[in-house]
Amino acid sequence: MAEMRNEVTEEPAGSGLIDAQAPEEIDSEAYRIVDRYVSEQPGGQEQLIPLLHRVQEYLGYLPFPVQEYVAGKLGLSPVEVYAVVSFYHFFTTTPRGRYQLKVCMGTACFVNNAQTICDVLGDLSGIELGGVTEDRLFSLEQVRCIGACGLAPALMVNDEAHGHLTPITVRKIFRKLKSAARKEKNSAGGEADSENKH
Amino acid sequence: MKTNTESSPAAVRPLGREAMAAIRECVRPVIEERLVTRRGVAPLRREVLVCHGGACISCRAVPVADLMEAAIDQAGLADQARVVRVGCMGLCDAGPLVLVSPDGVYYPRVNEDLAGRIVKEHLSSGAVIEEEELSWEGPDGEMLRSREVPFFARQMKIALRNCGVIDPGSLEEYIAADGYAALEKVLFEMAPDQVLTELKRAGLRGRGGAGFPVGLKWQFVHDTQGDVKYVVCNADEGDPGAFMDRSILEGDPYSVVEAMTIAGRVVGSNQGYVYVRAEYPLAIERLDASLNSARSSGLLGKDILGSGFDFDLEIRIGAGAFVCGEETALMNSIEGKRGMPRPRPPFPAQKGLWKRPTLLNNVESWANISPILLRGAKWYSSIGTERSKGTKVFALAGAIRNTGLVEVPMGISLREVVEDLGGGIRSGRPFKAAQSGGPSGGCVPAAAADVAVDYESLQELGAIMGSGGLIVMDETTCMVELARFFMEFIVDESCGKCPPCRIGNRVMLSILERITKGEGQEDDLGLLERLGEHIQLSSLCGLGQTGPNPVLSTLRHFREEYETHVRERRCPAGQCRALLTYTIIEDLCNGCHVCAKACPVDAIGGEIKNVHLIDQEVCTHCGACLTACPTGAIEGK
Numbered sequence A: 001m002a003e004m005r006n007e008v009t010e011e012p013a014g015s016g017l018i019d020a021q022a023p024e025e026i027d028s029e030a031y032r033i034v035d036r037y038v039s040e041q042p043g044g045q046e047q048l049i050p051l052l053h054r055v056q057e058y059l060g061y062l063p064f065p066v067q068e069y070v071a072g073k074l075g076l077s078p079v080e081v082y083a084v085v086s087f088y089h090f091f092t093t094t095p096r097g098r099y100q101l102k103v104c105m106g107t108a109c110f111v112n113n114a115q116t117i118c119d120v121l122g123d124l125s126g127i128e129l130g131g132v133t134e135d136r137l138f139s140l141e142q143v144r145c146i147g148a149c150g151l152a153p154a155l156m157v158n159d160e161a162h163g164h165l166t167p168i169t170v171r172k173i174f175r176k177l178k179s180a181a182r183k184e185k186n187s188a189g190g191e192a193d194s195e196n197k198h
Numbered sequence B: 001m002k003t004n005t006e007s008s009p010a011a012v013r014p015l016g017r018e019a020m021a022a023i024r025e026c027v028r029p030v031i032e033e034r035l036v037t038r039r040g041v042a043p044l045r046r047e048v049l050v051c052h053g054g055a056c057i058s059c060r061a062v063p064v065a066d067l068m069e070a071a072i073d074q075a076g077l078a079d080q081a082r083v084v085r086v087g088c089m090g091l092c093d094a095g096p097l098v099l100v101s102p103d104g105v106y107y108p109r110v111n112e113d114l115a116g117r118i119v120k121e122h123l124s125s126g127a128v129i130e131e132e133e134l135s136w137e138g139p140d141g142e143m144l145r146s147r148e149v150p151f152f153a154r155q156m157k158i159a160l161r162n163c164g165v166i167d168p169g170s171l172e173e174y175i176a177a178d179g180y181a182a183l184e185k186v187l188f189e190m191a192p193d194q195v196l197t198e199l200k201r202a203g204l205r206g207r208g209g210a211g212f213p214v215g216l217k218w219q220f221v222h223d224t225q226g227d228v229k230y231v232v233c234n235a236d237e238g239d240p241g242a243f244m245d246r247s248i249l250e251g252d253p254y255s256v257v258e259a260m261t262i263a264g265r266v267v268g269s270n271q272g273y274v275y276v277r278a279e280y281p282l283a284i285e286r287l288d289a290s291l292n293s294a295r296s297s298g299l300l301g302k303d304i305l306g307s308g309f310d311f312d313l314e315i316r317i318g319a320g321a322f323v324c325g326e327e328t329a330l331m332n333s334i335e336g337k338r339g340m341p342r343p344r345p346p347f348p349a350q351k352g353l354w355k356r357p358t359l360l361n362n363v364e365s366w367a368n369i370s371p372i373l374l375r376g377a378k379w380y381s382s383i384g385t386e387r388s389k390g391t392k393v394f395a396l397a398g399a400i401r402n403t404g405l406v407e408v409p410m411g412i413s414l415r416e417v418v419e420d421l422g423g424g425i426r427s428g429r430p431f432k433a434a435q436s437g438g439p440s441g442g443c444v445p446a447a448a449a450d451v452a453v454d455y456e457s458l459q460e461l462g463a464i465m466g467s468g469g470l471i472v473m474d475e476t477t478c479m480v481e482l483a484r485f486f487m488e489f490i491v492d493e494s495c496g497k498c499p500p501c502r503i504g505n506r507v508m509l510s511i512l513e514r515i516t517k518g519e520g521q522e523d524d525l526g527l528l529e530r531l532g533e534h535i536q537l538s539s540l541c542g543l544g545q546t547g548p549n550p551v552l553s554t555l556r557h558f559r560e561e562y563e564t565h566v567r568e569r570r571c572p573a574g575q576c577r578a579l580l581t582y583t584i585i586e587d588l589c590n591g592c593h594v595c596a597k598a599c600p601v602d603a604i605g606g607e608i609k610n611v612h613l614i615d616q617e618v619c620t621h622c623g624a625c626l627t628a629c630p631t632g633a634i635e636g637k
Ligand SMILES: Cc1cc2nc3c(=O)[nH]c(=O)nc-3n(C[C@H](O)[C@H](O)[C@H](O)COP(=O)(O)O)c2cc1C
Pocket: B205, B206, B207, B208, B209, B210, B211, B212, B234, B235, B236, B237, B238, B239, B322, B323, B324, B325, B326, B327, B328, B360, B361, B362, B363, B365, B366, B467, B541, B542, B543, B544
């Protein structure tokens, strides 16, 4: 939350904020999702969070132009939308990786040495917490309790939980993902997808 | 999730009261069979209950259940046995957990192999696979099996009555288990005043943490004038390491839906919201399914059961902010705003959601409502202690053997919960402390573990009942580091509105950081205490007011541990990495090279099959080698 708040003070609110974002191609389906939602669900501000969930579910993140579009559709100012996006941890303005590595830092995982797991992953991927690898393959973040406390320390890779981790097993998982991604790239088809489910 | 009654007519046609009575008559015996333990008599039919709680699903419960279904068909047993997918059975550590009824046999950690054997041996011929049955040694060396083990035997289930017993996707099974009987009573037999009196007499207190009497809160909302009122369920469950509310929503969503409908009738509201955290997709999915079938069965919507009463519910999904569990912040979030708390008064009962009178309760509080109205205040208030009535659900996690969910009567000692139900510490090391109430709570040291679990006794010790997350720790957890962990959480989650919380907690964090790095100063401990007390007194909402609790309570019970960090620059628990020196014990090192591979900075050298050595100059004290070593040859001191 903290870095976000700095961003707001550095950049004046309004369109300056939006220009600051590097031009990025945005899937136009995102705009259609907004249109459809607004025509189905009457109401203004109270529809904002559900709508942002919808868009992020599709795009994986909330780019500024889309936020501005949402604001227009709901009759809000862009900064009102940005204020909400920056407040909630779940919403993100940076794209995530193909594999989102989410290390649980809930209390149960914490007392079972989750920090080490996080360190090992940071080391392997070469990125900081909250970062994405340049090839957009991996992003690394800490999350609060994924509800698998019995498996502590635990890690979510996208929607799949892995538990009882040690530095050795996380290394294995990481390597598997990497080779799965490589295969996927080579075959450039969807077949490899099933192989990273293990 | 697959349900057993997907095509059940009950789920698509509006139900009348007679239809519900018929369901109860036909299906209740089936549900009751799941609660008995009857061996040695061949039953007509068997049911295989496969836990589909979140934890078991992540241990592959779904494929195991699929496999059993297929195997039952293949073996031609379809008319003698069937698989039922139920919610959390509680013993998450043993997942996937399977119960064969009516024999009352639990099988823990069922993989594909064992699943096949259960069908082949147990279901076909009735022979219990004894070596795989859940069993523990009792206190006198006797073998306790399945329901006899203390984890199950010592529980008393009210809020969790249906969790792990019925298929959460089946409205029919919920109705058969006395579901919606309380709503019928409220719609057709009791006046709102009678309901309020009953709840107040029962003595149920809010299970979300603060313990405010539920009946009184309902009364306030009932008494406030207003043509539009709202009913809200708080399912934000922000305490990391707690999963009671999630399990109730996943395992018995209708219990919450029914209770909220009852409240709507009593306080005069026609619209409710359930605010669920986004991290609980399965709970959201099952709740959504239950709303849809309640609606199509005429149990939500217009003219419920022909009573003329209208009520509907909507789900609102959180977006990852701990402070949104605080009731006024939660309401801002439902309104689509930043989840900042509002000053109180006005209380939500006067001006809540969109400034309308609002009744807000926690998931577990809701789950207690129907049993109280069905069985009466007298029954409920006979359970528990003088001022804490009924039962409490705890989520046991941490260093404990039986990670999972338990529901126990108030007044039981914490030691019984940890040692008897929880099976004690997994590693066999001594029990050091238990932390309740998460980032707002405090710890109970092992020496004080005979404390009774009730709101007042825990408070006296500087801990709180909290929402029910109970993290158990052995001596490898450093209490200073634990306090730092929670303080980091609070700083990260502070909404920034009021200075004591925004700035004060950050200052406390930086003091804790320097202590765990071995840079603590002699007067740091006094400073932490003074700061903590000021922040408690001057913060706007509960987040700030309770944020210093973990620090103050560890300071109270484990002061020597802080002093050792400050004066001797040492961490007795061996957790503060910057304070440890890592060495390899020559006798234990087998030269497997795993530590060297695990080391992120290449500080470890040595030939394979020869003793390795750590270069202390390069070592960053991260401890990766310690966890990696398969022979325990690395020691951090
Ligand atoms: C910072 C903070 C976080 C809270 N988080 C939760 C929560 O996750 N779930 C919950 O039920 N109550 C939470 N509460 C308590 C609620 O404000 C409120 O008291 C409670 O939900 C009322 O329901 P009850 O009376 O049924 O317990 C929190 C309070 C504070 C101050």
